[in-house]
Amino acid sequence: MMTKSYIDLHMHSMYSDDGEYTPTQLVDMCHEAGVKIMAIADHNWVKANEEAKKHADELGMTYIPAIEIDCTYKGVNLHVLGYGIDNQEVFNQLGEDIEKQEIACSMKKLELTNALGFDLKKEQLDTLSTNGVYTGEMFGEALLNDSRYEAHELLKPYRQGGERSDNPYVNFYWDYYAQGKPCYTEIHFPTLEETIQLIHQHGGVALLAHPGNNLKGQFELFDEMVALGLDGVECFSSYHTTETNEYFYNKAKELNVLYTCGSDFHGKTKPSIHLGENGCLNPQEIEDCLKAHHLI
Structure with missing residues (x-):
């Protein structure tokens, strides 16, 4: 601390x-x-x-x-x-301008996320978003709380005891949605x-x-x-x-x-x-x- x-x-x-x-x-x-x-x-x-x-x-x-x-x-x-x-x-x-772009990119993020080996649904993300923007943190939260993926290898670093478990949602963002990462969408x-x-x-x-x-x-x-x-x-x-x-x-x-x-x-x-x-x-x-x- x-x-x-x-x-x-x-x-x-x-x-x-x-x-x-x-x-x-x-x-x-x-x-x-x-x-x-x-x-x-x-x-x-x-x-x-x-x-x-x-x-x-x-x-x-x-x-x-x-x-x-x-x-x-x-x-x-x-x-x-x-x-x-x-x-x-x-x-x-x-x-407002950036938010409009992010809304437009959100479905592309969902497509890229599922290409990693998931079957995440839009409805799961809608429970976390108030404005139609799906952030990398939201993808991390939805996946880590989806019982289908409790043993998924890609998520292990973000679960308790894993090397990225200190801030699992934002670390998932940095690892997969930040610039240069697999699910990055350009704004x-x-x-x-x-x-x-x-x-x-x-x-x-x-x-x-x-x-x-x-x-x-x-x-x-x-x-x-x-x-x-x-x-x-x-x-x-x-x-x-x-x-x-x-x-x-x-x-x-x-x-x-x-x-x-x-x-x-x-x-x-x-x-x-x-x-x-x-x-x-x-x-x-x-x-x-x-x-x-x-x-x-």
Whole structure:
């Protein structure tokens, strides 16, 4: 278990397809977990921010409006966090465009999944989806809870005691539905440059989320991104090893950019990830950094 921080700037509400809780519930959960400075960064939506900020204010907590935008750079799919943004509808328009593409790709995902040796039905996924989007996490959940596949070899790593059992649903996503994997379906995302510009136009700062995960070892790309206008990096993440945390912390100091910490909490899709647990050992330093960039 990671050391707890009183700052957690990356979590997801029910407005993310793979999130579970309402914004109000997340604020209450952060309060109970000792998190004092928080941000809900839903995938391509800003629907949670107004409700969450209102309740955080009532509890005497600090809330930073946020979003996590899917984008691409040099053929690599990335997640970029926007902090301090306004609540303009342009962000939700982006979410609607991506959601339409994801709905269109969902049946293709089902076809590719069944090609792995399953006979999953659309109706099984409809019980997990509220909007017609079938995520990789949903496929993992449906298959792992299907009695027909209790002994299926492909699913063994995700069952209790298996090497991918810590977060079985999201690990199934990373292994089969992420970029370059067998069930990947391509979505047209904005470019990194367009994403940075959009965030800046709406009063925010743009940071690369969990780079140890997204950059796939191409850490040198981060320097290029900063040259393009990226404002910082989520150097402390539940996804990172201690070495990766240290690399991006030192890189942020070297380049004099903003650095933050986030658990990337989702709820049931990532059961081993807890609010406030992100590898940050000195939250006061993060708080000072946020103040220096006028985010709090």
